């Protein structure tokens with residue numbers, strides 16, 4: 001080869017090398033106005049190994065090194081962490097496009113659900129959510145949730161006339177199970193009475209089918225963080241693949257079309273995919289995405305409030321507030337904006353799960369017919385000594401400026417469209433727990449379980465262990 005082509009060859013190698021290093025992120029530097037950048041020592045991987053080993057410890061180490069806001073490299077992606085709740089406000093005011101989670105989410109959704117995103121996905125999702133997870137659509141959904149909750153919670157607990165015996169369960173598993181199954185039935189429909197030869201049989205089938213689905217979902221849920229990080233060992237990967245196929249079938253279009261009461265939210269999206277000519281097998285995968293998005297967080301989130309409301313709870317679940325036990329039952333009014341209204345009381349319970357100040361259109365449902373009945377019942381409860389305003393004590397600094405102290409629904413273009421429904425689901429569940437059951441923790445000196453930090457970044461946190469409780473019907 002002549003010298004010219006050798007030099008040309010060297011240049012090419014150099015360009016390829018520089019290009020490679022560029023792709024590996026070697027040249028990325030902190031620019032003026034940007035948070036501190038910590039790429040770690042390993043090109044491309046950055047800090048991902050330490051991050052996976054103990055996320056909490058890693059973030060704490062970074063916080064001590066860089067302060068509350070910093071960017072780190074994790075497996076080729078740059079993540080900026082904000083740990084100072086006072087800066088959330090400024091952050092969410094940024095333009096919606098800058099907070100677009102979609103391109104990242106699309107890759108994740110393909111890996112964990114097998115679904116390949118198409119162009120108008122987001123548009124369709126938002127249309128359907130605006131119509132059916134807000135306003136009047138929300139009321140229909142909330143009604144459906146109520147009847148499914150009743151089917152699941154009231155069955156096989158006997159009645160107080162024969163002094164129903166106490167039943168025991170883990171509070172986390174019980175709450176997750178009921179909220180998951182009722183939510184699933186409300187969104188994906190019920191077995192038709194006709195096909196089962198009667199209402200009772202159909203209801204029973206709803207119970208058994210949703211129970212099986214829940215246990216499979218829970219298995220997937222436990223594999224989920226490592227699946228999303230792409231670090232499952234082969235046997236678990238195989239199990240994850242098996243579960244995926246199970247769900248593609250369980251929520252398939254074909255199975256769904258055989259149901260009654262499918263929510264408009266699910267129905268509209270399924271129709272829209274059909275209209276653009278998407279393969280049915282791909283629509284099934286999308287249905288699994290919807291199942292995950294709608295059920296993955298709500299069930300686990302119901303544990304906190306149930307625990308918080310358990311008589312005999314000596315401490316608080318969330319560090320955000322403290323409970324001041326009071327020994328008398330003060331009257332709560334049903335409607336109105338008074339500071340002791342039930343609506344306000346229940347809202348307060350959910351403070352840690354929602355943005356303060358924005359009133360969720362949530363208790364509408366309770367103002368309808370059987371609410372009065374429930375309310376009367378509520379007043380009769382002797383063991384539940386609830387005066388929420390009095391019980392929940394907010395630390396001083398947590399009051400006014402703390403608008404976005406917690407962002408459970410995310411922010412920006414992909415902010416959770418199910419947040420109003422989720423809030424309602426949780427309130428309904430807690431409400432029925434209080435109305436239907438006497439319940440208490442088995443251990444009067446129960447310690448509040450730690451949070452499972454391995455799930456950080458994957459939705460609602462879950463406790464590291466369950467808490468045993470017992471319950472029985474009040475009437």
Ligand code: HEM
Pocket residue numbers: 101105122125133293294295297298301408409410411412413414415416417418419421422459460
């Ligand atoms: C306590 C329960 C829930 C929590 C904590 C929660 C939280 C979240 C979060 C953090 C996101 C991502 C937001 C972002 O990208 O910034 C999200 C997205 C989403 N959630 Fe929820 N969610 C809950 C319940 C629900 C329910 C009940 C539904 C449906 C009925 C739902 C449907 C969705 C959908 C479809 C998305 C994707 C939105 C998009 O890509 O634009 N979620 N949720």
